[in-house]
Amino acid sequence: MAELQLRSPGRQPTIRDVAELAGVATSTVSRALSNPGRVNRVTRERIEEAAAQLNYIPSSQARGLSSGRTQTVAVLVPDITNPFYFDIIRGTQHQLKAAGYTQLLVDTEESAEMEADALQKMRRSADGFILAASRLTDAQLAEAAAQQPLVTINRAPAIAPTVVIDTPSAIIQALEHLVSLGHTRICFVGGPATSWSNAKRWQAFQEETAERKLTTFSVGPFPPKTTSGAAAADAAVHTGATACIVFNDLLAIGMLQRLRERGIRVPEDMSIVGCDDIFGADFCNPPLTTMASPIEQAGRVAVSMLLSSLNPQYGGTSRRLAVMPTHLTVRASTGAAPER
Amino acid sequence: MAELQLRSPGRQPTIRDVAELAGVATSTVSRALSNPGRVNRVTRERIEEAAAQLNYIPSSQARGLSSGRTQTVAVLVPDITNPFYFDIIRGTQHQLKAAGYTQLLVDTEESAEMEADALQKMRRSADGFILAASRLTDAQLAEAAAQQPLVTINRAPAIAPTVVIDTPSAIIQALEHLVSLGHTRICFVGGPATSWSNAKRWQAFQEETAERKLTTFSVGPFPPKTTSGAAAADAAVHTGATACIVFNDLLAIGMLQRLRERGIRVPEDMSIVGCDDIFGADFCNPPLTTMASPIEQAGRVAVSMLLSSLNPQYGGTSRRLAVMPTHLTVRASTGAAPER
DNA sequence: CAATTTTTGGCAATCGCTTGTCATTGTCGT
DNA sequence: ACGACAATGACAAGCGATTGCCAAAAATTG
Numbered sequence: 001m002a003e004l005q006l007r008s009p010g011r012q013p014t015i016r017d018v019a020e021l022a023g024v025a026t027s028t029v030s031r032a033l034s035n036p037g038r039v040n041r042v043t044r045e046r047i048e049e050a051a052a053q054l055n056y057i058p059s060s061q062a063r064g065l066s067s068g069r070t071q072t073v074a075v076l077v078p079d080i081t082n083p084f085y086f087d088i089i090r091g092t093q094h095q096l097k098a099a100g101y102t103q104l105l106v107d108t109e110e111s112a113e114m115e116a117d118a119l120q121k122m123r124r125s126a127d128g129f130i131l132a133a134s135r136l137t138d139a140q141l142a143e144a145a146a147q148q149p150l151v152t153i154n155r156a157p158a159i160a161p162t163v164v165i166d167t168p169s170a171i172i173q174a175l176e177h178l179v180s181l182g183h184t185r186i187c188f189v190g191g192p193a194t195s196w197s198n199a200k201r202w203q204a205f206q207e208e209t210a211e212r213k214l215t216t217f218s219v220g221p222f223p224p225k226t227t228s229g230a231a232a233a234d235a236a237v238h239t240g241a242t243a244c245i246v247f248n249d250l251l252a253i254g255m256l257q258r259l260r261e262r263g264i265r266v267p268e269d270m271s272i273v274g275c276d277d278i279f280g281a282d283f284c285n286p287p288l289t290t291m292a293s294p295i296e297q298a299g300r301v302a303v304s305m306l307l308s309s310l311n312p313q314y315g316g317t318s319r320r321l322a323v324m325p326t327h328l329t330v331r332a333s334t335g336a337a338p339e340r
Numbered sequence: 341m342a343e344l345q346l347r348s349p350g351r352q353p354t355i356r357d358v359a360e361l362a363g364v365a366t367s368t369v370s371r372a373l374s375n376p377g378r379v380n381r382v383t384r385e386r387i388e389e390a391a392a393q394l395n396y397i398p399s400s401q402a403r404g405l406s407s408g409r410t411q412t413v414a415v416l417v418p419d420i421t422n423p424f425y426f427d428i429i430r431g432t433q434h435q436l437k438a439a440g441y442t443q444l445l446v447d448t449e450e451s452a453e454m455e456a457d458a459l460q461k462m463r464r465s466a467d468g469f470i471l472a473a474s475r476l477t478d479a480q481l482a483e484a485a486a487q488q489p490l491v492t493i494n495r496a497p498a499i500a501p502t503v504v505i506d507t508p509s510a511i512i513q514a515l516e517h518l519v520s521l522g523h524t525r526i527c528f529v530g531g532p533a534t535s536w537s538n539a540k541r542w543q544a545f546q547e548e549t550a551e552r553k554l555t556t557f558s559v560g561p562f563p564p565k566t567t568s569g570a571a572a573a574d575a576a577v578h579t580g581a582t583a584c585i586v587f588n589d590l591l592a593i594g595m596l597q598r599l600r601e602r603g604i605r606v607p608e609d610m611s612i613v614g615c616d617d618i619f620g621a622d623f624c625n626p627p628l629t630t631m632a633s634p635i636e637q638a639g640r641v642a643v644s645m646l647l648s649s650l651n652p653q654y655g656g657t658s659r660r661l662a663v664m665p666t667h668l669t670v671r672a673s674t675g676a677a678p679e680r
Numbered sequence: 681c682a683a684t685t686t687t688t689g690g691c692a693a694t695c696g697c698t699t700g701t702c703a704t705t706g707t708c709g710t
Numbered sequence: 711a712c713g714a715c716a717a718t719g720a721c722a723a724g725c726g727a728t729t730g731c732c733a734a735a736a737a738t739t740g
Contacts, residue, residue: 012464014726025690030728040688060465061404062726065695070401080433081426083619090421093447102465105445107433124352125400125442226623253623279423283566283593285625354696365720370698380718402696405725687736694728705718710711 013054022050072102074126078133080107083278088132091299099307112136119144128306135194151306154197157321163302168204170291170326174245174273175208182337183243187236190220191247198247217241229254242337249274249281249290267335286332293326353394362390412442414466418473420447423618428472431639439647452476459484468646475534491646494537497661503642508544510631510666514585514613515548522677523583527576530560531587557581569594582677589614589621607675626672633666
């Protein structure tokens, strides 16, 4: 009777139960399950059958403890409710799942501190990190990258492997588009000061306007939310610009709403170009001209880069930089410059 | 020299290092950190200081292995890119984090199979589950609930503890609103057949239209995506209805786009009421009349319910049902019925 | 057919922590 | 001042896997 009690019925089956049922040692079960080549085919099949019969699922805890790998990757995003990140998240999720990894999603709430904190707290529980639009300083990032494998998205490639979405080149396309519509007073509406993308976009904007001998206007920084759109719109209007290139779609959509409230017609009185082509950009009013890119793919690529550095054997010369192309999607929020 | 080599410098500090530095046994460190009352205050402070000095982070793996608890809750949603779930996710994330839990987010891609699968695969690695808009059958759900602690969102309360968003009552408000605008031919545009919410909404719709002696129209089921909106719009128009109550906002927004394409004016020719008040409902064209509710709070409440069943000591009589209120938010997509 | 190499599978240590048990110490009541 | 009791901290046994090492068996070779 005592023996029967030893293994209480509600218990989860362990590798030992499987080994017993299959008549082999636990080490063999372990190998059969995670290192198929190492075990005879018939033995393996017997083990697999036993495992299936017991409905055995290995404990990731125990596995992680002894192997040192958790098969988990943490994905840090500044704002989980910003649609821009949905596609990234979906991309990473897909790719990680396909590789047998678990995704740990963390919302860092646009805070560098929370980001650094999460990086510390989770260094034991994740094999690697993907930082989307990190708000860390270069120094912080370098420190983090030295401690653990990590891939960034939209960040300078010098510090860590990165996937950048080539919005600067799209800025040029956008400017060209606006200039061709007759605009000469074009305003850049800036996003978060700590955002690397924002800096790059602003830089591209400055260079290109200088090139074209246009006066350079800018307002900002603004938090990348629709609710900041009102302030952004008012500031932009005040510059006297007839067109805006906006840090991202969220902000642009907020501006659209405010301009409508104020009776400023888009695009008749003011043209607006957003960035990212997020969910909503196609059905807002008017539909937003914006810079689109394969964001989901950016997430996928980031995962590939991370995994290939995590598992060097699977090779794939681990690149340090991937650039995602971008193109301008023209909708109804841009039009000819108003007559002066 | 050998001793120095034993602890390689790049290693993560363990509880043993802390114990050594503080001059106590590992068990004492463990207790000091996770069971404060069990250890003298000065000892505890010494330990905490040592831990801080070493930058010690306990391994969640090891902790989970020996304690049997993972401090992790898995949140399963049918579609991670559906904005409806953002707020749920954010709510659960907040509440879980506050309680020291980690959230594991899983996208089940609207598939009952993937859902059941995730539930199985993760039963070892999560202490509990939150199923948002589960697509499981009652039987599957009951089985899952028997195996592990779980809370559902928008699901029949009989099977497992649940948080329901009271959209059926909002359906009544919506009908009242439409009737007051003179509509008599009102069509219900259905969502996924396996969705419990959809069934409840449809039921409420039927009962209420019967009550008011209105003809009951319906079309569907449609997948809850904007891309299904075109088919839904065409079908709804074909019924001859002058107003639609749509399963959710995603679908409703898709319909809005299609109606616009076809030159059917909203609300002059057709009124549309959505459901959930998701991101985008306020800035689509025209802004959508919809049924709003505190969705983020629903996520929070679900977590509370789950945690109180996980940690009975923290008490809080664990309710089996929480109902979130809903109200109609009238925007521009509803208007007076057209003259016949 | 003996000698050698390759496969295969078992033993047992180990990962880092929790926790039941127990010995030690200090505090009280009488 | 002595025994009872509470408070504190140490010991050591796991938790469920992985993996280095080794021996037995099988396959290959000369």
